Amino acid sequence: MTGLHTCGWKLALPVIAAPMFLVSGPKLVSACVRAGVIGTFPALNQRTTEGYVEWVREIRAANADLPPDSAIFGVNLIVHPSNTRLEADVRATVQEQVPLVITSLGAVPMIVEAIHSYGGKVFHDVTNRRHAEKAIAAGVDGLILVAAGAGGHAGTANPFALIAEIRRIFDGPIILSGAMSNGAQVAAAIAAGADFAYMGTRFIATEESNAVAGYREMITQSSISDIVYTPAVSGIPANFLGPSLRSIGLDPKNLPEVDPKTHKIDMGAEAKAWRDVWSAGHGVADTKDILPVSDLVARMKREFDEARRRLAKV
Ligand SMILES: Cc1cc2nc3c(=O)[nH]c(=O)nc-3n(C[C@H](O)[C@H](O)[C@H](O)COP(=O)(O)O)c2cc1C
Structure with missing residues (x-):
């Protein structure tokens, strides 16, 4: 090393x-x-x-x-x-x-x-x-x-x-x-x-x-199983809080299919996606306050x- x-x-x-x-x-x-x-x-x-x-x-x-x-x-x-x-x-x-x-x-x-x-x-x-x-x-x-x-x-x-x-x-x-x-x-x-x-x-x-307060609180209340890794929001795979996916009408268990290999990156669509859905990673496991x-x-x-x-x- x-x-x-x-x-x-x-x-x-x-x-x-x-x-x-x-x-x-x-x-x-x-x-x-x-x-x-x-x-x-x-x-x-x-x-x-x-x-x-x-x-x-x-x-x-x-x-x-x-x-x-x-x-x-x-x-x-x-x-x-x-x-x-x-x-x-x-x-x-x-x-x-x-x-x-x-x-x-x-x-x-x-x-x-x-x-x-x-x-x-x-x-x-x-x-x-x-x-x-x-x-x-x-x-x-x-x-x-x-x-x-x-x-x-x-x-x-x-x-x-x-x-x-x-x-x-x-x-x-x-x-x-x-x-x-x-x-x-x-x-x-x-x-x-x-x-x-x-x-x-x-x-x-x-x-x-x-x-916003609701976002911070959702993180402190979430566990690893609440985190959903999906390209469905913007075309690029990312981790999101499951309850926040539901809030925009997406079912975390039945997400639309998107092929990241053929998807074209669009910063406008990306920005909009991140405004509507809250992202967090598996670190929610020990983020409790x-x-x-x-x-x-x-x-x-x-x-x-x-x-x-x-x-x-x-
Ligand atoms: C809400 C959110 C927004 C993010 N936005 C960006 C960004 O604009 N640019 C970037 O390089 N990484 C971005 N990231 C990724 C972080 O920089 C970093 O790689 C990641 O949060 C580290 O993993 P952790 O959340 O498990 O600690 C974002 C992550 C989150 C959770």
């Missing part, structure tokens, strides 16, 4: 609060940064590039008292022809020198070079080895391995196997994504060869997330330290 890749960041815990469409905004990101983990948001959570820049400045101002190597925040850019804002958002990202950029769908050398020009890092979302190879060839700094059970567009691979497969071809930061919601699981990810844990669902159920981010991170730190002590006894 390789050494730990920290990217030179000083964090309380090796955790990235994952970018979530409609859920993550400057309040959540700043709360994460202040608690000692990395906060991120999708640029498209703001309607315009100007709005996106406003959020970046708001996050910077709220954390101006922190040392630069601990005030790490990131933005998610969707690299796909249907994202008509991409060019303007990349330009704004370079101008604002956002420390971390998370690219989804396409891994493009030109974007990686633009972010590297000011010392920023690029992490790219992958679900399998083929996509990892393409991202490595594009020069990204880190790979986010989206395993089975993740909220949003989850993969289907087992996380242990996925880390092992990608570690064989990549000696850089690996960020594990999927179904982690406590500090012991963060320790397990690191022990298995990842450098950071990427957590979405757990951060929806925080006081600072933009999720709605907390301020500072309390959540403090508890995860205790769980992380307890897991380290447990391992040391083996």
